[in-house]
Amino acid sequence: MNDATEEEKELLHITELTRQQRRVIGVLLEKAFTTPDQYPLTLKAVTTGCNQKSNRDPVSNYSESQIYDTLDSLREMGLVAVIHSDSGRTERYRHYMRRRFNFTEPQLAILTELWLRGRQTMGELRGRASRMVPIETLDELRTELKGLLDQKYVQANGSLERRGIEVDHNWYQEREGKTLGFEASAEEEPETSEKESSPSTVTRAAAPDLSGFSTVIEQLQHDNQSLRREVDSLSQSLEELKQQLIELKQELGS
Structure with a gap:
């Protein structure tokens, strides 16, 4: 026992x-x-x-x-x-x-949707998961996601309060390397707002070279994530073609 x-x-x-x-x-x-x-x-x-x-x-x-x-x-x-x-x-x-597992019904619906489709925005996730279990508002979704985030069953690329944030499950195998890049600025937004009242901080934020670098980095991160998704999709197609070839050889007796 x-x-x-x-x-x-x-x-x-x-x-x-x-x-x-x-x-x-x-x-x-x-x-x-x-x-x-x-x-x-x-x-x-x-x-x-x-x-x-x-x-x-x-x-x-x-x-x-x-x-x-x-x-x-x-x-x-x-x-x-x-x-x-x-x-x-x-x-x-x-x-x-x-x-x-001790998942709530909304949490099960959230994981179901992420396992079937992968990373999504908060709005997409709420709409799709609501097919299975009612999730009336984004605040309700955030509450359920927080419990999953705390237990590391899901991952996000920033604070759940931030607009445009994306969420994914965290059940990938290590070799898949599917980790969302967490943007530090998402967690630092409240602190930055306070600092902007300081003249020295305003002066640094106004420097065009730093702003330009930030924009370039964000674009590169976005492009990199898109390329990863494409590579994953191509890898999956290749695996399926290999399996079909093996089955075809077996049928032909070779």
């Missing part, structure tokens, strides 16, 4: 998932929220949900065998369970996120 309890405690510390694991968990959560009559899901339904063209970024083309293996790995982690139908013929799958 004690060993099982310790195992469950370890499961609560899961903070990394593969790209396929995030997609599968995201689909199970999304369908549980939006189409409860069709949930739990069959293997075919999970695969279709992972590869659907809407509300997915990047769009994938996983095979049923790939999704089966991913579901199996999630079962070992205690995040997914198999449910057998009354006839015993069709296996269905459900998530166990509520058993393994």
